[in-house]
Structures are given as structure tokens and as C-alpha cells.
Amino acid sequence: MERPGYYGRFGGAFIPEILSATLEQLQVAFSGAKKDPDFWSTYQRLMSTYSCRPTPLTYAENLSRHLGGPQIYLKREDLNHTGAHKLNNVIGQGLIVGRMGKSRVIAETGAGQHGVATATMAAKFGYSCTIYMGEVDVARQRPNVFWMEQLGARVVPVKDGARILKDAINEALRDWSANMDTTHYVLGTACGPHPFPEMVSYFQSIVGMEVRDQILQQAGRSPSRVYACVGGGSNALGIFNGFFDNSEVELVGVEAGGEGLQSDKHATRLASGRGSVGVAQGYKTYFLQDDDGQMLETHSVAAGLDYIGVSPILSAYHEEGRIRFEAATDAEVLEATRLVMKKEGIIPALESAHALAGAFREAGEMSRDDVIIVNLSGRGDKDIFTIADALGDAAWKSFIVTKAEEYRA
Amino acid sequence: MLEDYIRKRLREKDILLMAHIVVGYPSIEDSFELVRTIVEAGVDLIELQIPFSEPIADGPVILQANQAAIADSIRVDDCFKFAQKVTSAFDIPFLFMTYYNILFKRGEERFFAEAREAGIRGTIVPDLPPEEGESYMAAAAANNIDPIFILAPTSSPERINHLARFGRGFFYCVARKGVTGLDTDFSDEMTEFLNQCKRATQLPLALGFGVSSKEDVQFLRGKAEVAVVGSQALRILNAQGIQAVGDFFRGLK
Numbered sequence: 001m002e003r004p005g006y007y008g009r010f011g012g013a014f015i016p017e018i019l020s021a022t023l024e025q026l027q028v029a030f031s032g033a034k035k036d037p038d039f040w041s042t043y044q045r046l047m048s049t050y051s052c053r054p055t056p057l058t059y060a061e062n063l064s065r066h067l068g069g070p071q072i073y074l075k076r077e078d079l080n081h082t083g084a085h086k087l088n089n090v091i092g093q094g095l096i097v098g099r100m101g102k103s104r105v106i107a108e109t110g111a112g113q114h115g116v117a118t119a120t121m122a123a124k125f126g127y128s129c130t131i132y133m134g135e136v137d138v139a140r141q142r143p144n145v146f147w148m149e150q151l152g153a154r155v156v157p158v159k160d161g162a163r164i165l166k167d168a169i170n171e172a173l174r175d176w177s178a179n180m181d182t183t184h185y186v187l188g189t190a191c192g193p194h195p196f197p198e199m200v201s202y203f204q205s206i207v208g209m210e211v212r213d214q215i216l217q218q219a220g221r222s223p224s225r226v227y228a229c230v231g232g233g234s235n236a237l238g239i240f241n242g243f244f245d246n247s248e249v250e251l252v253g254v255e256a257g258g259e260g261l262q263s264d265k266h267a268t269r270l271a272s273g274r275g276s277v278g279v280a281q282g283y284k285t286y287f288l289q290d291d292d293g294q295m296l297e298t299h300s301v302a303a304g305l306d307y308i309g310v311s312p313i314l315s316a317y318h319e320e321g322r323i324r325f326e327a328a329t330d331a332e333v334l335e336a337t338r339l340v341m342k343k344e345g346i347i348p349a350l351e352s353a354h355a356l357a358g359a360f361r362e363a364g365e366m367s368r369d370d371v372i373i374v375n376l377s378g379r380g381d382k383d384i385f386t387i388a389d390a391l392g393d394a395a396w397k398s399f400i401v402t403k404a405e406e407y408r409a
Numbered sequence: 410m411l412e413d414y415i416r417k418r419l420r421e422k423d424i425l426l427m428a429h430i431v432v433g434y435p436s437i438e439d440s441f442e443l444v445r446t447i448v449e450a451g452v453d454l455i456e457l458q459i460p461f462s463e464p465i466a467d468g469p470v471i472l473q474a475n476q477a478a479i480a481d482s483i484r485v486d487d488c489f490k491f492a493q494k495v496t497s498a499f500d501i502p503f504l505f506m507t508y509y510n511i512l513f514k515r516g517e518e519r520f521f522a523e524a525r526e527a528g529i530r531g532t533i534v535p536d537l538p539p540e541e542g543e544s545y546m547a548a549a550a551a552n553n554i555d556p557i558f559i560l561a562p563t564s565s566p567e568r569i570n571h572l573a574r575f576g577r578g579f580f581y582c583v584a585r586k587g588v589t590g591l592d593t594d595f596s597d598e599m600t601e602f603l604n605q606c607k608r609a610t611q612l613p614l615a616l617g618f619g620v621s622s623k624e625d626v627q628f629l630r631g632k633a634e635v636a637v638v639g640s641q642a643l644r645i646l647n648a649q650g651i652q653a654v655g656d657f658f659r660g661l662k
């Protein structure tokens with residue numbers, strides 16, 4: 001039998017003793033919630049009245065025709081409140097915080113989506129809130145920092161290490177190890193020590209539960225493939241969860257190929273073969289690391305995918321061969337973003353556009369009878385600066401210059 | 410083994426000092442000078458931290474030293490060579506302190522075989538609870554190295570009793586919540602925690618996190634066998650240099 005918290009040889013809880021009792025408490029609270037018959041319905045009610053669950057499944061008719069391959073459906077997690085799947089996890093953990101009687105939440109954030117979702121949840125539930133964010137990410141995701149602060153959170157720029165998502169996680173763990181009596185750490189993805197991978201994918205599984213019925217209703221059949229982008233792995237596990245028991249459905253995770261696998265500037269832990277098994281940030285999985293076990297710098301145009309590790313649950317599925325992993329480069333992602341905007345009137349998050357790029361690349365192999373689903377994990381408004389830069393939009397640049405002059409005056 | 414060493418040493422003094430250094434910070438040469446200075450100041454044990462890029466149990470001071478050493482291209486191989494050098498030069502026990510990934514990546518058996526070769530007597534791995542440490546403990550035992558486990562004030566009495574079963578050499582008791590390098594309140598609460606640990610184990614107790622003055626060491630006399638000093642010595646190193654660290658340790662007794 002597998003040990004609790006293990007998925008194949010991955011997972012576990014590699015944490016300082018000081019946090020051991022806190023993780024135990026969390027485990028007990030989470031198990032209690034799962035057994036409580038009212039808990040899931042309370043959660044669902046909240047997600048349908050405070051957010052937009054069930055989120056729609058959209059048939060991308062123009063795109064499907066344009067690409068000439070399969071019928072492409074988009075699961076619209078971008079229509080969640082706060083603009084991404086992140087809220088599914090955060091509201092769930094917010095309810096657990098209430099059951100534990102804690103009054104403060106902390107979180108790491110990369111893209112800022114999880115930070116905004118956590119700040120939103122804290123405002124709604126009346127918790128105080130601190131968000132750790134790498135200095136590099138603060139600089140590239142300023143609009144989300146602005147919103148977190150407006151929502152009442154304190155945003156702490158992390159100046160150590162590579163100053164990105166992994167460093168924000170370390171800093172959140174340090175805060176937690178001092179303040180666990182009052183504080184819950186709302187980890188934003190299906191990584192970290194047990195029970196986080198299990199708990200985060202449990203809440204995200206709402207995506208998969210909805211979509212398996214939606215696709216039967218709308219397309220009259222199960223999909224041949226389902227695509228999701230993979231940062232830590234929470235949106236992927238969420239949607240894949242609806243199809244694990246159907247071996248006819250091929251599951252494809254798309255990682256950040258950055259500037260290409262030949263360069264060192266990517267965050268491809270599984271698809272590239274460059275990752276190796278290690279232990280950091282409380283869990284065992286594939287990491288991008290050197291021979292000594294020091295973590296490498298990663299890169300992606302999408303801050304939310306710019307991470308050294310990956311969910312232990314995904315590493316296990318990778319080794320079993322149940323999920324196939326691919327990578328999409330920054331350039332492919334921008335191209336996919338442009339196409340979806342033009343053809344469907346949908347602005348995807350750059351993270352989500354990795355899943356789109358992965359699907360578009362393979363569309364030619366499939367026929368008109370095939371049905372595929374792409375998890376559109378979030379919306380792209382937050383990426384306006386990055387997308388405008390990448391497209392080199394002149395009017396946008398002159399707007400920013402004018403604005404800056406106004407502020408300087 | 411470390412327990413015998415500590416007991417023997419305690420016949421001459423009533424509390425021992427364990428110092429902590431980050432190998433390769435500020436440079437590998439300075440690390441050697443630092444060790445020499447600390448040994449001459451009368452310190453009884455030294456932890457050699459092998460730098461790691463994600464040191465989650467360390468606060469700002471030690472974290473930055475880890476990063477600086479890695480940025481300066483200190484490799485794990487260098488740390489083994491360094492260990493070899495100091496264990497041959499100085500006649501006190503040295504321990505490796507690092508995070509589990511460093512051992513995991515090298516292979517636990519290889520890590521411990523090389524550590525024994527280098528004269529290392531114990532290991533402290535703060536992110537490895539005994540639940541995850543079966544192969545770690547086996548490899549340590551096979552090489553006669555003491556895997557030091559950590560007891561924390563947040564652990565229940567049952568948990569402390571459970572952990573006590575895995576002890577070798579001594580226990581490292583963390584003084585309080587949080588990471589290294591923050592202020593610690595040397596209070597009745599700490600006394601109670603140390604008493605709790607005493608009831609659970611016969612092994613010597615080392616107390617670390619926040620020990621920074623003669624008063625702190627005085628407080629620990631009769632309550633713990635070893636006082637561990639990390640961040641404060643590093644702060645002094647950063648501000649005043651190696652000689653000042655020697656003076657600091659002499660002043661603690």
C-alpha cells in the first residue's frame with residue numbers, strides 16, 4: 001500500500017519539525033471537511049453565488065474551422081471571479097481556515113492570480129492577509145499587486161534567491177513556521193507537503209466534474225484529448241480529474257518551453273527530460289536542478305508557469321504514462337494568444353495560452369470527428385503589459401509614455 | 410560517538426558550545442580561518458552547513474550566506490574537501506548541516522560513505538523528519554555517523570516521545586517558532602519545553618535558534634547540554650570580521 005501523501009514515489013512531507021503539528025492539524029481539518037456531507041454543497045453554493053460556477057464550456061467554432069482539425073471546446077475558467085481557476089482552491093481553503101478557527105492567511109504568488117484570489121477570499125471571509133511575491137514578478141505583474149493591495153492585503157516583495165515563485169513559497173513557509181497559531185498558508189497549487197497536493201486537487205476537481213457532463217451534453221461524446229497548461233499542476237489536475245477513469249481520453253499537460261528547450265530559459269520539468277527527482281519546498285518530485293541539487297533558474301513569458309517543481313501527483317501520472325507532457329515556447333504562446341483573440345473574442349492568460357498552443361500544434365493530426373477540450377485556466381487582462389510588449393504595439397507604448405509624463409508632472 | 414564525547418566534555422565544563430558556519434562563506438579560505446578561530450576560542454562542536462538554494466528553515470542572515478556561497482560557485486564536492494581539511498586539522502567533532510535534497514541528489518549511501526571518509530561525525534537535516542528518513546538513518550548507521558533529529562516546542566508530548574526513539578548522539582531542540590536568526594525569549598516556557606524533552610530522552614540536548622549572548626548561555630546551564638550559536642556569529646562575521654567572532658565565542662562562557 002502507498003503511504004499517505006505519496007503518489008508512486010512522489011510527494012511526502014519534508015518539513016521542519018516546527019510545522020509538523022500544523023500540517024497534522026490541517027490534515028485533520030481537511031479529512032473532517034471531506035467527511036462532512038454539507039461541506040461540498042456549501043462549497044458549491046458559494047462557488048455558484050460568489051463566482052460563476054459552473055463555468056461554461058464554449059465550442060470554439062471559428063477556431064475549429066480555421067484549423068480544420070478537431071472540434072475544439074474551451075472550459076472557461078477565465079470566467080471565474082478574479083479571472084482564473086485559482087479561486088476554486090482558495091475558496092475551499094478559506095472554508096477550511098474557518099473550520100480551524102484561524103484569522104490570518106498567507107500565500108505565495110507568481111502571476112499574481114493566486115494572490116488576488118487569496119486577497120479576495122480574505123476580504124470576503126474577514127481574514128487578514130499577507131502575500132509573498134518575488135520582486136521580479138512584482139515588477140512584471142504590477143496590476144495584480146495594485147489589486148491585492150486595494151483588497152486589503154499586504155504584498156511583500158521577496159528579494160532573495162531568483163526572486164520568483166519558488167522564493168515566494170520559501171518565504172511563505174518561513175512566515176508560517178513562525179505564525180501557525182493564527183495563520184493558514186493557502187498554497188496556490190498542487191505542490192508542497194502533504195496534504196496540499198491532495199487538498200488543492202480536491203477543490204480543483206470541480207472543473208473536471210462539470211466538464212465531463214458538459215461535453216456529453218454539448219458534443220454527445222467524450223473528448224479524445226484534453227489539454228491543460230502545467231505550472232504547479234492545479235488546473236491540469238482539476239480538469240483531468242474528470243477523465244482519469246476513462247482510458248479512451250488522452251490527457252496532455254503543456255509546460256513552459258520558454259525560449260526553447262535548447263536554451264536554459266524554460267520551465268519544462270517533465271516534457272524535456274531535463275528535470276530530475278529531488279526534494280524541496282516540502283515534497284519529492286521532478287525539479288529543474290543541477291547535479292548538486294541546487295535549483296536552477298527558470299523562465300517563462302507566463303509568470304504562473306515559471307516554477308522549478310511540479311505536482312507530485314503529475315510526476316506519478318507522468319511515470320505511469322497516463323498523462324503526456326509537452327512544451328510550448330513563448331513565441332508559440334503569443335501566436336496562440338493572438339489567434340484566440342481574433343477568432344473567438346477571448347483573451348486568454350499567457351499561462352492558459354500554453355494549453356492552446358499545445359492543442360493547435362496537434363490539431364492537424366486529428367479529424368473533424370475528434371472532440372478536444374482545452375482548459376482556459378484564466379483570462380489575459382492581467383498580462384496587458386507583457387502582451388503589448390510582445391506585440392510591440394506602438395499606440396500602447398505612446399499611451400504609457402503620456403501617462404508617465406502625467407504622473408511625473 | 411557524539412554522546413560519549415559530549416558526556417566526557419561535560420566533566421570539565423557545565424555547558425558546551427556548538428558553532429555553525431556556512432561552508433564557502435565569505436570564501437572557502439575564510440571559512441577555514443573562521444573554523445580555526447572558533448576552535449581556538451574553545452568551541453566544542455561545529456556544524457558545517459553545505460549551502461542549498463532553498464533553505465526553508467533559515468532566516469535572512471543564513472539564507473543570504475547560502476546564496477552568496479552558491480553564487481560564488483561552491484559545490485558540494487568543495488564542502489567534502491573542506492570537511493576533510495578541518496577534521497584533520499582540528500580535534501573537535503564536526504557535523505554536516507544541510508537540506509535533504511543535497512543528500513538525496515548525491516545518493517544517501519554515497520553521501521554518508523564520503524562523510525565518514527571526511528571525518529564527519531553527525532548530520533543535521535532540518536527538512537527531514539524520521540517518517541521520511543528510513544534510508545537516511547540506515548545509511549548513517551552503516552557509516553557510524555549520528556543523524557541528529559530535531560525537537561520543537563510545537564510538537565505534542567506524544568510526538569516528542571515518538572521522536573525520542575530515533576535519537577542518536579544528541580537532540581537539537583529548537584527554541585521557538587520561526588526560522589533561524591530571529592529574537593528568542595529565554596523564558597519559563599522554554600524551560601518547560603526542555604524539561605519535556607528531558608523526560609522523553611536520555612540523550613544530551615542542544616538548544617539552538619536565537620542564542621546570542623552570555624546571558625542566554627547562562628540561562629541554559631543545567632537545562633541543556635549544548636548551546637548552539639548560528640546567526641549571531643554570522644552577523645558579527647559580516648560586521649566585524651573573523652577575529653571578532655573568536656572574541657564573541659570567548660565572551661559567551
Ligand SMILES: Cc1ncc(COP(=O)(O)O)c(C=O)c1O
Binds near residue numbers: 114190378
Ligand atoms: C491563469 C493561470 N493558469 C495556470 C497557472 C498555473 O498554475 P497551475 O499549474 O497550478 O494551474 C496559473 C498560475 O498562476 C495561472 O494564473
